[in-house]
Amino acid sequence: MRKLGSETLVIATHNAGKLKEISALLAPYGVQCVSAGALGLAEPVEDGTTFVENALIKARAAAQAAGLPALADDSGMSVAALGGRPGVYTADWAERQSFEGEPGRDWYMAMGKVEGLLAEQGPAADRSCWFSCVLALAWPDGETAVYEGRVDGTYTWPPRGTMGFGYDPVFVPHGRDCSFAELDPAEKQKISHRADAFAKLVAEQFGA
Template structure:
């Protein structure tokens, strides 16, 4: 009996090149929009925010950064008819089992909107509850997902490791930046020049992979 051997290895799918022109940034977070715009503009991309187009924020039902980023990118691409770029990112604290993780923004939710001072305090209180022996190692994760109107999606993940400090320091970042110090640095992400952050952040790491795949 002859047995045909089947190669179970998936066939690599070629990356789709992103052409110059308008692209929707699927976010209502102005801090993220600013950072992504600064990263994209040198490549001839004209970023427009989902908020400026009246596109609402979808409910983030995913349990991973990739799932949520792809969900948001598909949503904006479907409603705009343009290529959409979504970011899902968060702070993962080792001593808290990776929390707040994909629920990073939820820790900032209040009846009046997001309060990042409150979110940072929640993280600090949770660490304090673990006792003085709890480590302060943490990392930021960022997944950037590109979705074309025909449903084609590509995702890229980046990470930056560091430690948490208290009290918060700096005023030029957003989110948890005032309590995060990247490895090898002394200042928080909210104390350094934005251009310096763009060069080393989790978002920059993910963006570098995106550039190599679809803009290179």
């Protein structure tokens, strides 16, 4: 398996929260990270139907545009009672429609959409849910590697906490009483879906 060298690694995101979290996870291995946003790279069209497909689209586009290895993260929440939705369309559910205000993402609105669909099923609705994360590494010559992670939990309402992003305020991981957004970021990084995927990446890329 090809290993990451000492080159700068492009994190294929324009999301400051993701960049900060990923950079912190890679810092112990001496990896210098720069975001696709900081390099002025365009965001590719994510037209895949799975997390793996979309992560590879982003990683390959960033690697080819920057001429450097690139790491992309595609992640989302799936809710059992909704047949796994929003899943790969997690971010799309946060996009405001023309009648919902200025263009952009409204995560509170997205969380409310999920809650509304669960509420329609009544108090007995299955609130089991999980976060999935796929990390895709790509090199400019086209070689790739993929790592998948997952964490299970329960969908809670109303949202709780201010330290996370996305759907973190409504996700209570199994074995905990607080939401991801109530957890100290360092603690969240130990148990998150992204941490699970990163553990697999680290074992393969930086292990003996």
